[in-house]
Amino acid sequence: MLFSAGINLLYLAPSIFMMQIYDRVLNTGGLLTLALLGVVLMFALSVLALLDLTRARLGARVGLRLNRLLSRQVIELGFTSSRAGDVQRSQAARDFDTLRQTFGSPAAFAILDAPWTLVFVAVCFMIHPLIGILTLGGGLILLLIAVRNEHAMRPIIERTTVLAPRYYAAQEADRGASEAVRALGMRGVLIDRQLERRQELIVEQTRAAMMQAAYGSTSRFWRLLLQSAVLAAGAYLAVNAVISPGALIAGSILAARALSPLEQVVAGLRQVEQARLAFRNLTTLIDDAPQDTDRTALPAPRSGLRFERVSVRVPDTDRLALSGIAFAAECGEVLGIIGPSGAGKSTLARVASGAIPPDAGVVRLDGANLQHWDSNELGKHVGYLPQEVALIAGTVGENIRRFEPSSPEADALTIAAAQAAGAHEMILRLPKGYDTMLGPGGRGVSLGQAQRIALARALFDDPVLIVLDEPNAHLDNEGEIALIHAINKAKARGAAVITIAHRAGVIAAVDKVMVLRDGMIDAQGPRDEIMRALASQQAGAGNLTPIRARESQ
Secondary structure, three states, X not given: OHHHHHHHHHOHHHHHHHHHHHHXXXXXXXXXXXXXXXXXXXXXXXXXXXXXXXXXXXHHHHHHHHHHHHHHHHHHHOOOOOOOOHXXXXXXXXHHHHHHHHOOOHHHHHHHHHHHHHHXXXXXXXXXXXXXXXXXXXXXXXXXXXXXXXXXXXXXXXXXXXXXXXXXXXXXXXXXXXXXXXXXXXXXXXXXXXHHHHHHHHHHHHHHHHHHHHHHHHHHHHHHHHHHHHHHHHHHHHHOOOOOHXXXXXXXXXXXXXXXXXXXXXXXXXXXXXXXXXXXXXXXXXXXXXXXXXXXOOOOOOOOEEEEEEEEEOOOOOOEEEEEEEEEEOOOOEEEEEOOOOOOHHHHHHHHOOOOOOOEEEEEEOOEXXXXXXXXXXXXXXXXXXXXXXXXXXXXXXXXXXXXXXXXXXXXXXXXXXXXXXXXXXXXXXXXXXXXXXXXXXXXXXXXXXXXXXXXXXXXXXXXEEEEEOOOOOOOHHHHHHHHHHHHHHHHOOOEEEEEOOOHHXXXXXXXXXXXXXXXXXXXXEHHHHHHHHHHXXXXXXXXXXXXXXXXX
């Protein structure tokens, strides 16, 4: 604002120069006066250019400062554990860049210059009231156009802001399934669907562009008309010897300068409105995100995991994915969780690993609520293999050591984890071994290889709690043997292991079995007892109620 004040005051220099030329130099033929006026004007314009450059650099510096202060927090929004607003969080970085870039844009500078319109209007009144009235009237007309433009643009830009991230997220999801789409002959259908979604977005964007063009053309028309009206009025006054010819030219220049920022505000309203919406979205997301607080460092856990009446709601519905779940997974034992699809097994695994918080109840590790742990510290004691594997772009070694910086100690732990998962020899056969680069989602290796690498990541640094969600879904016989060996080894060193199981191979390695059905525990107990009861139930003889009752006792 300070530099804007200097810039706008120095914009008076050309007008004063013009008045002096017409009123002094032409009348007296004073060439020395002309030369000295030229020197003063050169100095004033040089300072103006320097201030303008400095203001632009300050705008860019504001963006850099915002990036330094907030970029980490904005990026963390993408890793927030909240299950609502995923599209908005994925848009957070774009919103932040929109806001950051606006501070160095012409629209921002036009807003800073707009209040100085009153100063130029006042100077026009000093030249003559008629010129001041015309300039003031023109400014009010342009201000009304800007206000009307803002009201008209706001709902369109809000709709565009909602539609754009949804479209791009859906496009990215379709692209991620491109191989299946090609194999199943779905390309044409999905292209048509994308075109339909894109058409909706393009229509709104085109409406915004056309409306902006219409208001921009209107404001430009009024500015030029009013500038010409000021020139005509000045000519009338000069002919009648009310003002001097120099005042005529100066009044025209001042009127143009007074109206120019308002026209630029109208032209930049679309960007300003987008920045306003970005600011609103970011503020909402940051305010709603869990606040990081300094937590007391808890000791390394020595006992297992306990669920205390845990419930989890399905996002955006009132239905419960888990309802009143209570069980314990002790150190040195393996708990297998089975049940039909949609029973809530994967949700339970995500809650057990700390990936998502429960909506009700408490999950405790070594007696401490998982929510009381710092997430980075908790992750050192938890090994988690999600159902979708979720490898990240980087080398195999980086994925296994969870992207910790490379060091002799970290490399040794990486190899130890791969050996514990039975994946060491498989990794050595890759083109560059542990330095083999993987693409997003683990592209570059087969699903079975990716699952074994993810198992090694889960076993990195011997965590006390290991949660495996269908860890043998993509494994061959060799991989399943290595998996069972890894589970037995983790059990032998005293880890608590929870595994979601469908295939009989993993069931043979568990000590206890818990059956989930419709988000509730249907039965739990020793493996052999539960499996016999299930076999009996499938044969039509009996049910699991006696087992559940016995466990509750």
